[in-house]
Amino acid sequence: xxxxxxxxxxxxxxxxxxxxxxxxxxxxxxxxxxxxxxxxxxxxxxxxxxxxxxxxxxxxxxxxxxxxxxxxxxxxxxxxxxxxxxxxxxxxxxxxxxxxxxxxxxxxxxxxxxxxxxxxxxxxxxxxxxxxxxxxxxxxxxxxxxxxxxxxxxxxxxxxxxxxxxxxxxxxxxxxxxxxxxxxxxxxxxxxxxxxxxxxxxxxxxxxxxxxxxxxxxxxxxxxxxxxxxxxxxxxxxxxxxxxxxxx
Numbered sequence: 001x002x003x004x005x006x007x008x009x010x011x012x013x014x015x016x017x018x019x020x021x022x023x024x025x026x027x028x029x030x031x032x033x034x035x036x037x038x039x040x041x042x043x044x045x046x047x048x049x050x051x052x053x054x055x056x057x058x059x060x061x062x063x064x065x066x067x068x069x070x071x072x073x074x075x076x077x078x079x080x081x082x083x084x085x086x087x088x089x090x091x092x093x094x095x096x097x098x099x100x101x102x103x104x105x106x107x108x109x110x111x112x113x114x115x116x117x118x119x120x121x122x123x124x125x126x127x128x129x130x131x132x133x134x135x136x137x138x139x140x141x142x143x144x145x146x147x148x149x150x151x152x153x154x155x156x157x158x159x160x161x162x163x164x165x166x167x168x169x170x171x172x173x174x175x176x177x178x179x180x181x182x183x184x185x186x187x188x189x190x191x192x193x194x195x196x197x198x199x200x201x202x203x204x205x206x207x208x209x210x211x212x213x214x215x216x217x218x219x220x221x222x223x224x225x226x227x228x229x230x231x232x233x234x235x236x237x238x239x240x241x242x243x244x245x246x247x248x
Contacts, residue, residue, distance in 0.1 A: 001220050003246070004030040004056040006196075006232040010239040017047040019239075024051040026240055027247050032056045032230050034094075036084045045088055056228040057092040057132060057194055058085075064098030065116040066109035066146045078120055082127050092130045092194060094168055100146040109146060110156065117160045124164035132168035132193050133157065137176035141203075148177045150184050157191045166193030170232070175200045175211055182219045189223040198233035205235060205242040 005028050011019035016039070020031060031048065033039070036058050048055060061077030064070045081093055097113055100106075117133070124131055135153045136142040147153055153167050169192045171181055178184070185192065197216075199209035206213045217229070235242050 001195075001217065001225050002030060002056075002228045003028060004032045004228040004230045005243065006032050006034075006230055008034040009198075009232045010235055010243070012234075016043060017050070020047045020051045020053060022240060023243070024053055026243050028243065029053050030056050030228060032228075032232075033058045035059050035062075036081065037061065041084055041087060048088070055088050055090040056230065057090060057094055058088075060093045060095050060131070062096060062098075064101075065095070065113045066098045066104075067101060068112045068115070070098075071112075071116050071119060074116060075119060075123070078123060078131075082123070082129050085129060086127070091128060092132055094132045094134055094194070096134055096136070096145070097147045099144045110152075113146070114156055114159045117156070117165050118162075121160070121162045121164055124162070129164070130193050131165050133165065134168040134170060134196075135173060135177070136170070137173040139176055140201075141173075141176075148173075150174050150178065150188070154188050154191050167191050168194045168196060170196035170198075171211065171213075171216060172196065172198040172200050172203055172233075181211070182216060185216075185220060186223060189220075189225055192225070192227075194227055195220070195229045196232040197229055198231075203234055205233060205237070206231075206246065207242075208236065 005023055031053055060081035063074040063077050135147045135150055136145045138145050138148045157167055175181055197206055199206050200211055
């Protein structure tokens with residue numbers, strides 16, 4: 001398992017180039033971020049090239065997948081995002097699924113989500129890009145979001161049935177939603193394409209809270225997972241303090 005630092009969480013509001021150079025000096029060689037359309041992509045490309053780091057993933061455009069009337073807009077956003085990913089030598093994109101729709105059955109929204117993801121598969125296969133679907137907790141941070149349960153998320157990925165569509169398993173979110181983190185990861189590792197980590201409660205440094213990340217990381221390594229663990233937390237101290245601790 002490799003580590004990836006989320007710039008928009010740990011270095012929010014700071015100069016991108018300086019932050020990337022700091023990460024490289026600390027000892028990290030991979031970053032990720034959220035919305036590409038709020039960044040100067042040429043600046044991003046130049047900064048990672050200068051520092052010699054890679055980009056593990058970033059977000060595709062935020063359009064609902066549970067609303068079938070938005071599907072064409074979603075697919076257009078996916079194509080745009082893939083073009084940016086190619087510019088940045090990135091092969092994974094994060095996707096949220098949208099807010100739950102009022103007056104529409106959960107079954108109908110789930111079916112729209114499955115069909116929407118199936119419509120993405122030919123595009124993803126052609127471009128060699130993996131789409132990472134992210135469940136989020138609805139108790140603390142994302143009230144009204146459609147997909148919270150990892151069990152439901154894994155069911156949806158199985159229904160889609162493509163190696164180009166996987167789950168972003170956010171340990172912070174799933175601890176709040178359901179707990180049982182290590183067992184859920186072990187049982188479904190083949191459907192997971194990326195991880196996110198933060199302490200709970202508070203979403204701060206990994207050693208701040210109830211989660212035993214030493215054991216969680218060990219369990220993930222034992223599965224043979226070769227992807228990235230995205231560090232996506234809001235630091236209480238200067239970013240380099242927690243990042244240096246993790247490397248030790």
